[in-house]
């Protein structure tokens with residue numbers, strides 16, 4: 001297999017089949033050569049290899065992050081409880097805060113890895129990506145600095161997309177920050193949105209894409225650009241060309257995971273010295289964008305007197321949630337798996353809310369809830385999990401819109417969620 005130049009100057013990859021031609025007496029009289037243009041085939045193979053690599057790295061990263069999350073939930077949770085009891089002891093509080101800060105950093109890292117592994121819980125809404133970008137640009141203008149000119153070109157008639165707002169903001173933000181880093185001497189950052197339709201012909205060369213209508217987001221810059229070696233690895237988690245204190249190498253890994261989790265595609269165009277463009281395709285839907293909710297105000301911890309059933313197999317988390325709930329005034333019944341939870345539920349009629357881990361031995365939270373819900377349709381529920389399982393493809397769709405707590409969470413978030421669920425009809 002080798003590269004060959006066609007008359008029109010394009011380079012193609014060819015596979016050669018050669019055979020010697022012999023005359024009647026057996027002497028070589030020539031060579032018969034057959035050439036097969038395999039450009040498209042090799043390109044598709046390359047695309048497949050890349051996606052398989054991303055898939056296996058994602059599985060590994062996601063698995064580690066999941067277990068880490070459980071430990072961190074314990075560390076942060078008990079840390080916060082301890083904090084409440086140590087008021088007055090300045091020295092101890094100071095040390096404890098250091099521990100909590102470290103744990104928060106680790107929690108951020110696991111969240112990023114889970115995002116890459118497409119195991120981040122999504123709360124999708126219908127939105128207009130042009131509006132989202134317009135809202136974000138004020139902030140982006142501030143963080144990129146004055147030496148960079150920021151331009152936008154936003155399509156007013158952009159098709160609606162069904163996405164998690166926070167995650168899409170993260171995509172825009174990460175791409176813009178990378179562009180900033182690529183232009184230390186200044187330059188131009190451009191953010192565009194377009195309404196595009198992908199036809200058969202286009203998709204034939206990009207086997208992983210599908211025909212149809214998309215909202216296209218393009219972030220481009222006039223920065224340093226990338227050579228092929230860098231282009232091949234940019235989406236790998238922890239791949240960075242920046243100094244350790246500047247880059248974690250998780251930005252584009254997260255962007256990749258988010259785009260994939262939304263059924264979208266991302267393309268990269270870049271040459272050294274010629275700048276960079278990232279094109280992100282989000283599948284369009286036929287719907288109006290939802291109204292943008294007002295920012296939720298921070299509130300104080302509020303408890304209650306209700307009875308709560310808690311099921312969690314991880315001992316540290318179970319103990320933590322139980323303690324937190326008791327301190328808030330609730331009566332708590334504890335189970336370490338789904339079957340135990342159902343048993344407790346049968347014996348206690350006054351249970352108002354079930355807080356259930358999604359993945360447990362001997363019946364998971366979902367299955368347990370279904371049985372309890374049959375016996376008492378008024379029972380309320382909150383699911384908790386260290387990861388959200390692929391929210392699009394998995395049966396998790398069943399509980400989209402149901403109250404959910406992503407681990408690790410602290411007592412404040414737990415307390416607020418519980419009141420929120422108990423107080424809604």
Ligand code: ADP
Nearest residue numbers: 178179182240241242247248249250251252276
């Ligand atoms: P980080 O920004 O922490 O290094 P990312 O995953 O966001 O991690 O990016 C990985 C690498 O990809 C960067 O270190 C850089 O080498 C390259 N890169 C990303 N975006 C750009 C860009 N707009 N221009 C040039 N290089 C880029």
Ligand code: MG
Nearest residue numbers: 174178251252
């Ligand atoms: Mg980055």
